[in-house]
Amino acid sequence: MGRRVAVIGGGPSGAITAIALKRHGFEPTLYDKVDPFEEVKQAVQKGELVNIQFGETGGTLGILGNGVKALKNLGLLDYVKEFQEDPMVMELNFMYLDGSDRTCRRTLVEEGVQPMHALRSKLHQILVKAANAEGIKLYGGKKLKTLTQTADDVTVEFEDGTQIVADFVVGADGIHSKTRQLIFPDSAKPVLDATGYITIFDLGTYSDGSVVDFNHPEGIYNDPLNGRFIFTAPFGKNQGEAKIFEMNVKKPLDQADDWRPVSDLPKEAAQLADTLQSWGTEPAIVNCVRHAKRITPVNLYDLPDLPSFYKGRVVLVGDAAHGTVPYAAQGLCQAIEDCGTLADLWGHYQDDYKRAFSMYDKIRVPRTRKVVSLARNTGSRLRASNVVQMKFGRFMMKLVFSLMEWFGVEDEITLHNYRDDIRKVIPDIQFK
Incomplete structure (x- = not known):
């Protein structure tokens, strides 16, 4: 053979x-x-x-x-x-x-x-x-x-x-x-289940005095009525991530299937943080996302x-x-x-x-x-x-x-x- x-x-x-x-x-x-x-x-x-x-x-x-x-x-x-x-x-x-x-x-x-x-x-x-x-x-x-x-x-x-x-x-x-x-x-x-963003950031105190950290090391923040959830976790040497998803969606995000980070990071980070704030998200998580060093749009599918x-x-x-x-x-x-x-x-x-x-x-x-x-x-x-x-x-x-x-x-x-x-x-x- x-x-x-x-x-x-x-x-x-x-x-x-x-x-x-x-x-x-x-x-x-x-x-x-x-x-x-x-x-x-x-x-x-x-x-x-x-x-x-x-x-x-x-x-x-x-x-x-x-x-x-x-x-x-x-x-x-x-x-x-x-x-x-x-x-x-x-x-x-x-x-x-x-x-x-x-x-x-x-x-x-x-x-x-x-x-x-x-x-x-x-x-x-x-x-x-x-x-x-x-x-x-x-x-x-x-x-x-x-x-x-x-x-x-x-x-x-x-x-x-x-x-x-x-x-x-x-x-x-x-x-x-x-x-x-x-x-x-x-x-x-595959069937579309949710769309969202994966954000990566450094944890700690920044030069502007901002403290970027979680209130709880690993968390799932959820708004069941609106089908929204955020998963947070630390990893590596003082790094963290927040995965943000909306489940009540009908259309996938453009280009998200390629898992490529956004190019205009400051603009996207500010907009995403403002969106989370409008949802009533815990302030510590909003602050983490505002300091993101990488944001990747993603679509979640179920086969x-x-x-x-x-x-x-x-x-x-x-x-x-x-x-x-x-x-x-x-x-x-x-x-x-x-x-x-x-x-x-x-x-x-x-x-x-x-x-x-x-x-x-x-x-x-x-x-x-x-x-x-x-x-x-x-x-x-x-x-x-x-x-x-x-x-x-x-x-x-x-x-x-x-x-x-x-x-x-x-x-x-x-x-x-x-x-x-x-x-x-x-x-x-x-x-x-």
């Missing part, structure tokens, strides 16, 4: 998949639609600030316990140790938008498994560098056009007219995956469930397979679990790729369904059509949090190890 694997998508999930497969004896190559040199050229022509970071940027990504375990299984934990130097606060405060009626959810942490916040752009750079160190090539400006499968291989054609032939294709190209559209043309498209994650010699991972709203903080974690599960199964079955892909489906489809359901249910609780529904929702949330803490209920999502799922169906498997 040939071992050439074309990985479509050079983001974190694509890079992790490529590294994992390389270590199992495969020959992966990464292809990403973004051409950083073309973007620099266009920025110069428009007189805009040049952003030379490859791929998407955005804000932070949460890597909870299950994601940390997955990285450790893959031998990649050392690459992200710098993010663990500033541990994630495992205490999430839920409040109304003005900071009132606070209730706290504490998340269990296993000894030796430290969750973390990772700035997406920095994590991406680390993983691409790691892939390069493994001898994995990455080609930019490769926007997928068609896939043609035969019994023996897959011909991949790109929009620039070039073609390559691979033995297999892994679609790691995100929630708007072209790979998914090509192998499942009748599948439902209707797929019955399968592969067809023939093409298999999907991450958001391409099960992209959903971020309300469970599991997007990257589930992608890492996908990568690890696929690599372990493929490494075990070797030439029997059909068996490997079938077992991948058997393990990952139900697991991701459970996580996606949690994310959707959490999102639904951030909305309310009337005051009675809003108050009842708050009451139930407090009750559930209290019971979980009282009984010490383990979080089967965040304390999970994907290799336990593999052992259940292949008891004699030997992990590399």
Whole structure:
């Protein structure tokens, strides 16, 4: 069996998949639609600030316990140790938008498994560098056009007219995956759930005397009646972020699907802060946003469930397979679990790729369904059509949090190890 694997998508999930497969004896190559040199050229022509970071940027990504375990299984934990130097606060405060009626959810942490916040752009750079160190090539400006499968291989054609032939294709190209559209043309498209902005800022005292900080380290500020919420968290060395979203929207923000920061930062920061102030947002959060050093417009989508994650010699991972709203903080974690599960199964079955892909489906489809359901249910609780529904929702949330803490209920999502799922169906498997 040939071992050439074309990985479509050079983001974190694509890079992790490529590294994992390389270590199992495969020959992966990464292809990403973004051409950083073309973007620099266009920025110069428009007189805009040049952003030379490859791929998407955005804000932070949460890597909870299950994601940390997955990285450790893959031998990649050392690459992200710098993010663990500033541990994630495992205490999430839920409040109304003005900071009132606070209730706290504490998340269990296993000894030796430290969750973390990772700035997406920095994590991406680390993983691409790691892939390069493994001898994995990455080609930019490769926007997928068609896939043609035969019994023996897959011909991949790109929009620039070039073609390559691979033995297999892994679609790691995100929630708007072209790979998914090509192998499942009748599948439902992602549904818009919310629009908003990710803001990044430095915490501390500024030269003008302004103090930029949170009243609570990690918080979710919510206005259920108007479908608005803000997630705040510190990360790195004295940095913070506020993710601001409106859920009662019908139209996506222009260009937000590219996850590119705004160019007129002072103007956008002032306007966004004024908007938050008009919502009645807690003043400390308004002040943080007013001092933003980066603002990225984003659209949040939810992908209707797929019955399968592969067809023939093409298999999907991450958001391409099960992209959903971020309300469970599991997007990257589930992608890492996908990568690890696929690599372990493929490494075990070797030439029997059909068996490997079938077992991948058997393990990952139900697991991701459970996580996606949690994310959707959490999102639904951030909305309310009337005051009675809003108050009842708050009451139930407090009750559930209290019971979980009282009984010490383990979080089967965040304390999970994907290799336990593999052992259940292949008891004699030997992990590399």
